Amino acid sequence: MSTVTKEDKYKLLINKLKKLSPFVLAFSGGVDSTFLTAAALDAEVEFEAVTVNTPFVADREINEVEKLVKKLQFEHKEIEVELAELKTALDNTAERCYFCKESIFSKIIDYAGDREVIEGSNLDDTGDYRPGRKALKELQVKSPLLEVGLTKKEIRELSKKMKLPTWNKATLSCLATRISYNDPITAQKLEKIDLAEELMRKNGFEQFRVRDHNNLARIEIAPQERSKILDLNLMDKIHSKLIKLGFKYVTLDLSAYESGSMNKEILEGENE
Known part of the structure; x- marks a missing residue:
């Protein structure tokens, strides 16, 4: 040790x-x-x-x-x-x-x-x-x-x-990590994801991701925050707003937020 x-x-x-x-x-x-x-x-x-x-x-x-x-x-x-x-x-x-x-x-x-x-x-x-x-x-x-x-x-x-204000800040990653691989990145997609995640923050969520799978939004939420989304009125509100942003479908990942979840298929392929 x-x-x-x-x-x-x-x-x-x-x-x-x-x-x-x-x-x-x-x-x-x-x-x-x-x-x-x-x-x-x-x-x-x-x-x-x-x-x-x-x-x-x-x-x-x-x-x-x-x-x-x-x-x-x-x-x-x-x-x-x-x-x-x-x-x-x-x-x-x-x-x-x-x-x-x-x-x-x-x-x-x-x-x-x-x-x-x-x-x-x-x-x-x-x-x-x-x-x-x-x-x-x-x-x-x-x-x-x-x-x-x-x-x-x-x-x-x-x-x-050291009393730094970032000591408990949520983990960062760029907006491009929200878009599924081989789906070309555009300014419109990045803006859509940014607005979707800002909506989640305004509704009290801190650690989460809104993943874009070819216009399907997959929302991942940290374990300690998942119970917040179970409010039916909140679900309806988030769904409506994300549809207006341009997503065709809005889904909730039943597993908790996981950093690098978009990389699973790549890692699994390397291990085969």
Whole structure:
């Protein structure tokens, strides 16, 4: 059994950040990148945070990024990327995340110049199907949280101790992950999903996904929140609103929300 504590890992992280400085940090405003930014501030190193704003990212997440920049007070740059610039990622094959990461981080690397580029993957991100990790390795982007062995649970615990507002924030993923593979990504589909998920939030749900399977909405809800949806009036309301957004059918997944559920078929195929 390992005797290395999360506090030990944090000390290793601070030392690693000091060696990497100056660097550019890919900042999404999620749990991991916010924690990494706070650690960089703690280490008192020279760095700049960069957020790439694409149609794959919900507007509310960009708004939250701006709030975090003001709260934590760090140097920050936002880079706009148009949907057409994501090119091959729009085909939405099983390698979508690879092409997306390659495009986005190439932009960050160009902006960074001679500086190192780092991002917030943690030890738990080595599981599931994650072709984006391949792109990061090829581009030589550093992942210090992963390198020191910090898990998501440990990052949340340390974030809480550091009084970061993101310590209990719901897990983020881009809107493209809601669209079933091989169904081409369009601006209209992304907007439809974004509006559908905003509707769920306004009705009190925190951890969930609205998946788009060729115009069939499959709603996944976290275990602790599933009982909320059993209100018949709420069901009717959500169904009506999602139909108006353009979904042909609206369904509720009888199993709970599961990160990466769209990857099951790919993983099962690899294991055959």
